[in-house]
Amino acid sequence: MKKYNLMQLSEAELLSQKELVRLYAKHINPGIGIFLRVLGFDEYKIVKAEGMYIYTECGKKILDFSGGMSVLNHGHNHPRILEARRRFNQNKRLEICKAFISGYQSVLAKNLAEIFPGDLQYSFFCNSGAEANEGALKIALLFHRPHRDKIIYTDIGYHGKTFAAMSVSGLISRPYKELFKSMDGCLEVPYGDIGALRRLIRDRESSGQNDIACMILEPIKGDLVITPPKGYLQELSTLCEKNGIILIADEIFTGFGKTGKMFGFEHEGIVPDIVTFSKSLGGGKASIAGYIVKPRIFEKTYGSLKNCTIHTTTFGGMGEECASAIEALNIINDEDLVENARLQGEYLLAKMKTLKAKYPRYIREVRGIGLLCIFELYNTSEVFGKGFFKNIPHIDDFLLGLIPAAIVSELFKKHNILLYTGGREDNLFISPALIITPEEIDIFIEALDKVLNGNMLRLIMELANNLIF
Ligand SMILES: Cc1ncc(COP(=O)(O)O)c(C=O)c1O
Missing domain, CATH: 3.40.640.10 (Type I PLP-dependent aspartate aminotransferase-like (Major domain))
Structure with a gap:
């Protein structure tokens, strides 16, 4: 009889996503667990990551535009x-x-x-x-x-x-x-x-x-x-x-x-x-x-x-x-990744500027240098008017970040693209790995175009519903 009932590595690898999420909330950080749930990030078990892509157990292939907050200049598992x-x-x-x-x-x-x-x-x-x-x-x-x-x-x-x-x-x-x-x-x-x-x-x-x-x-x-x-x-x-x-x-x-x-x-x-x-x-x-x-x-x-x-x-x-x-x-x-960052960054920023011109209701400003780019968005009150969401519980704490969060969540769920918000909640932070290609930039811009062209209010309400816990 062993003194401690420890889980083996092989068992850990076989656990269901539901069980992994439960252990995270119980033993690491329940608050972060809620954020991940609201954005839809906790639904899928990740089984592999390679280059610009992350793969789920159920066969989803996710284009990673987050760049791991600057950790992944080389992409996943180079x-x-x-x-x-x-x-x-x-x-x-x-x-x-x-x-x-x-x-x-x-x-x-x-x-x-x-x-x-x-x-x-x-x-x-x-x-x-x-x-x-x-x-x-x-x-x-x-x-x-x-x-x-x-x-x-x-x-x-x-x-x-x-x-x-x-x-x-x-x-x-x-x-x-x-x-x-x-x-x-x-x-x-x-x-x-x-x-x-x-x-x-x-x-x-x-x-x-x-x-x-x-x-x-x-x-x-x-x-x-x-x-x-x-x-x-x-x-x-x-x-x-x-x-x-x-x-x-x-x-x-x-x-x-x-x-x-x-x-x-x-x-x-x-x-x-x-x-x-x-x-x-x-x-x-x-x-x-x-x-x-x-x-x-x-x-x-x-x-x-x-x-x-x-x-x-x-x-x-x-x-x-x-x-x-x-x-x-x-x-x-x-691989001259520095030069690729400069070139692809210029291409990405030009495309972002076309989205800004197309969606002035949502996008306040775009900025970029190399592959560090950002959309600064108008906040929820500026887009929908003050007090618009006042009857939804917990919403006050999240008003600033609601539109970016709704976009991040939709890009993930519907378009298989991973993004984060940046140093501020009202930002969409675009900072992919330096190995990115123009084709992948096009995929991202097309998907974001569709999300911005869709029903933002519906996306926000879906998100707000998930906040009620
Ligand atoms: C500019 C800068 N300095 C320092 C840090 C802290 O690094 P760490 O989280 O590894 O402690 C970060 C983390 O994001 C950062 O962006």
Whole structure:
């Protein structure tokens, strides 16, 4: 008799979708379970994912336009990533052992130094984007210790949900931040406003507080698809350099080709002091993140024997994760996925603009850079008038997101296309893998055209009915 009644992997694979959904709601997160049900995402058991497609047990083939929120630049289960992992495992390579240098880790760091511009040279690896940003903030603060301890961040930036990362995320995009007391010493500026940044730095200096250690921002705001005014990044970079402020660029969402350049900051040709990365670095299979930093910062902080273990993590740079990342970078290079993102992004945006012209009632604005695109929609009250849905229970909490949610749900149920909303509920976020073809873009645009041309009120009412629980 075994002590615990554990389910076997083989049993897990045979469970029905209904049972899997029940276990999720009971043991992971019932609220998220409800959202998935409302959108119709919980109905199908997913059995396979390959390239641009996800396959259900009942034979549905779903075109994935979500791009896994930037994790899937290579598409699902890219054959070269699978092969790299198979070879690693077949040869029983060493996964982790602190006594030996990992060849995979060393080569990955060398390749990253090759890809990043300027003298960005030393890499640190970890598992999540938030953790990468924590590490970047720590090294910047240590560099300036004990004289400077303040961090500038922007109002719309998102840097993760751990404590420091949340403290430097903007309140506008993450209202839940108010539920927690932020870390001391974090100063917010409006994104894209160079005057505000200049004033903040000048005011602190003139009051004798030359205490700003670093600034963190997303050079291009990924999940809202917001690019700064032309020249902003260059001026910001010059301002930081002149004032000894370490510039941290968060490329977790936008990195590795998504914007039609390898990194978002390259659209203005700047070289930040530290860059954080994650998501697509793992080729859609490995959870790997990290930062890369210039030697003048690394050598002063962790460069000595005494300080070399100040910032480490148990799972930082596992063998298979690093092997996957080496292959992921080579695929981007060999298949020129960055150029494909630029070309297909232009094609996609042009098609989106035709939909905007055709459906001015629903679409407020379209924006895009590379394969990061967004439809900003009018909210439900603007389309149907205030108070239109007032008799439906729970509806007030969801008014902003009702039209996008109705569209997402219909695209999935009727047209087998997967999308998410982006950083705001009133957005439709279009960010497919970088392997996308023009034919797949046409399929998506045609389907969206049909949904927008249909009976939106009926779709909203169906959704609202599902909210009554
Ligand atoms: C720009 C940016 N930074 C940081 C993060 C946090 O990454 P993680 O969820 O892996 O902690 C995200 C996640 O979406 C992100 O988009």
